[in-house]
Amino acid sequence: SAVNLREVHDFLIQIAYKAGDMVTSAKPAAAGHGTKKNSADLVTETDQAVEKMVSTELKAKSPDFEFMGEETYQPGDTLTSKPTFIVDPIDGTTNFFHGYPYMCVSLGLAIDKKPVVGVIYNPFTKALYTGIKGQGSQFTDPFHDRVKLPLRDPEPLQDLSHCLVAVEWGSDRDGNDYDVKTKTFRKLAGSKEIGGAMVHGIRSLGSAELNLCGVANGALDVYWETGCWAWDVCAGWVILEEAGGRMVGAHQGDWEPSVDQRRYMAVRGGEGREKVIEEFWGCVEGRVEVG
Numbered sequence: 001s002a003v004n005l006r007e008v009h010d011f012l013i014q015i016a017y018k019a020g021d022m023v024t025s026a027k028p029a030a031a032g033h034g035t036k037k038n039s040a041d042l043v044t045e046t047d048q049a050v051e052k053m054v055s056t057e058l059k060a061k062s063p064d065f066e067f068m069g070e071e072t073y074q075p076g077d078t079l080t081s082k083p084t085f086i087v088d089p090i091d092g093t094t095n096f097f098h099g100y101p102y103m104c105v106s107l108g109l110a111i112d113k114k115p116v117v118g119v120i121y122n123p124f125t126k127a128l129y130t131g132i133k134g135q136g137s138q139f140t141d142p143f144h145d146r147v148k149l150p151l152r153d154p155e156p157l158q159d160l161s162h163c164l165v166a167v168e169w170g171s172d173r174d175g176n177d178y179d180v181k182t183k184t185f186r187k188l189a190g191s192k193e194i195g196g197a198m199v200h201g202i203r204s205l206g207s208a209e210l211n212l213c214g215v216a217n218g219a220l221d222v223y224w225e226t227g228c229w230a231w232d233v234c235a236g237w238v239i240l241e242e243a244g245g246r247m248v249g250a251h252q253g254d255w256e257p258s259v260d261q262r263r264y265m266a267v268r269g270g271e272g273r274e275k276v277i278e279e280f281w282g283c284v285e286g287r288v289e290v291g
């Protein structure tokens, strides 16, 4: 395509730092907040203010591109094949609200409904993760030193029982999807004696995008969630794949199926990956077959 992905990437980094300053100077507990679909689905004034700033900047810079943002999304909005910025102003709003420093500004670009640029910034740790389709992904530390991802050659994965796995509860807390989640978590953690996979550990840290970055850098072996939206995964998807990781069982380009179908599994690079994926599916009851 005619889009200069490197230029978009560099601009998104500037915007991510600017957004980060807005986030760290806001006082989450004192700031206005509310809930969306239920009491576990939070939004703060800062989410909205950051999205406004980001969308204004991006529209000024690239007026021909579409924009999809978590806070302005309306049911029925669809992703077209046009270049589209996909933005989560604060991924990890619950953490932000409680002052737990695991959240990020997530800025992605999709073309033909496929993620091609990703910029993810945690303003509290000053960790920046970026990626461009076909051009690799990188981690930039608080001193602006940049290194390629993954940080080191990946160790073999062995099997699922040796994995550190991230999952998320999300904000959908009932129905089939909730059932599948809780059963899967139990199976992943449980001992072999009770038919479980007994993974090394399960983490539920509260930001889908940072989980993807964790898999990209190799600290996490697997991340699995059901119910993610485009803005929860777009940017991290590029970073993950460019770091040699894989996204499995997802609907690339079809980001609005039912909640049960919005399942994403990210697995890091390394020998033995296929075995881990198969073992993981064995822990997911009511698996929905997707592409």
Ligand code: IPD
Pocket: 070, 088, 090, 091, 092, 093, 094, 168, 169, 170, 171, 205, 206, 207, 208, 209, 225, 227, 228, 229, 232
């Ligand atoms: C949420 C977080 C959370 C995940 C949810 C997301 P938000 O994003 O990434 O970890 O479980 O699925 O919606 O609401 O904080 O932007």
